[in-house]
Amino acid sequence: MDIAQLRDFIAVVDAGSLSRATRALHVSQPAISQRMAQLEAHLGVRLLDRGPRGVRPTSAGRALYRDAQQLVRQFDRLAQDIAVSRPPVHGPVAIGLPTTVAAPLAPALFTWVRAHYPGIHLQMFESMSGYVHELLLAGRLDLAAVFREDAAPRPAELPLYSESLYLIGQPDPAPATPADVPLTDLRDVPLVTPGARSNLRILVDRAFAAYGMVPVNVGDVESLGTLIRIAESGEACTILPRSVVAGHDPRRLGVRRIVAPALRRHVAVLTATDRYEPRDSVAAVRQGIVEVTRELAAANRWPGIRLAERPEAADPRHEAP
Template sequence: MDIAQLRDFIAVVDAGSLSRAAGVLHVSQPAISQRMAQLEAHLGVRLLDRGPRGVRPTSEGRTLYRDAQQLVRQFDRLAQDITGGRQPVHGPVAIGLPTTVTAPLAPALFSWVRARYPGIHLQVFESMSGYVHELLLAGRLDLAAVFREDDAPRPAELPLYSEELYLIGQPEPAPESADEVSLLDLRQVPLVTPGARSNLRALVDRAFAAHGLVPVNIGDVESLGTLIRIAESGEACTILPRSVVAGHGDPRRLGVRRIVDPVLRRHIAVRTATDSYEPRDTVVAVRRGIVEVTGELAAAGRWPGIHLV
């Protein structure tokens, strides 16, 4: 077993597919398949579960993946030490961003990375928060923005910002205030929210439950744009951070009200794939970029409604 085999194995796990890994490594799929078979034969264990939707590491494969990351990183650092650190930071970095984070962050992050680390190839996966978290746990992502209900420190996480949640839409009967609405006043309001895997859905459900209530959820919608369009139609309301509706016209016409009694707040952090080892240099660089870009956007007023940590 050599360092090249470990790099190949990491690429396969990161890609989640032999064919995608072959494309990243610029080899044929039969070649990368043969390399994985040879590695499994050498170690005497099955490292990958192969299926119609791709490959996933076995428990032994996850152990090898974790340790291989550390070995490859140490090897690369050794090479940098020998060459005086002249080797540029380069390689792919897979990032998972919930839909509410992607629009403000992703374009600015691409610009930041291209200006400072042109050798880094960003791979951005946008989806609802529950699926992004699943991809991170499965080892398909290097970094992900994750939502939390508190700001307690957690391993492998770097806090970014917090944001309050707002009612989007025009409920019936109309609240007394055009700017705020009590959670208790929403007990009969029809709502559309993301599915049960969503952090936002879980936060809303728990807030209602704390008051002995159950939200009137009339549909699960896994699309940010569709949630807003349904709220605009008047068929139902939704609950979202203010930043995602900043470009959708007059907030009073759309009906953007801060939820109070209690205020609903969630916290956002950037999390690496594991806390078992330090991330590789490319991942550290992009993580720093996420922090810097978030701060710059907030300072310039281009990400309304967020409060930096």
């Protein structure tokens, strides 16, 4: 097994069919079919389920796909390091950010990295939280911001901040208190939320279930902008952190903190592996996320967040203060 076989296998899985993979790899279909058969024979396991609609990885294939992503990325970085003279901390760093985190963080983080580590090439992926976590587990990302329901320490995670969740929109009837709304008052309020894989959806479902309620979910929406526009339309409400609607008039749109109980989620930075320390460039970007988050909070440019207790990350230039 060599790196070329791994590249071919990744291309086949990404394409979902041998014929589509041939166009990406610029080889014939019999050639790519033979390469996949040779790889399976070498490993002694079936890696792909072949069908009339294409191919899908088996459980063994999914494991190989995840690890192959890491190996190919490391090989490419090693080749770049040998071929080109670069600054001490350099190379691509792939980071995944849920949309509600990316809105305030991504532009400031990009500026920070350019100023402190010009040799780092940022690759930013923005999506809903469930998909970001899947990309990290699949080996497509070096680190990601992830949501948690508590602040308990976990391997390979750096706590970042926590935030309260708010009801966005004008429920009918309107709550008596303009600023707050008890969770139990949302029993019959139509809601739009991200899909079932989203951390936000899981948190909301569990909070309602603790009070013997089921949220009236009238739509799954995997777009932050669309969630806010639906809330503006009055057709349904949504549940989001306050920071994502900071530019709106809170009384006109309807921005009420959920209380009794308060809904709160925690955000941490998770690296791709807990088996070893990330390389210097990944550690540098992780440190940048911490510093930028603290700067934005101090300047009141990220409203509604509460910083974690002295989050620390290794900075390859110096010891953290």
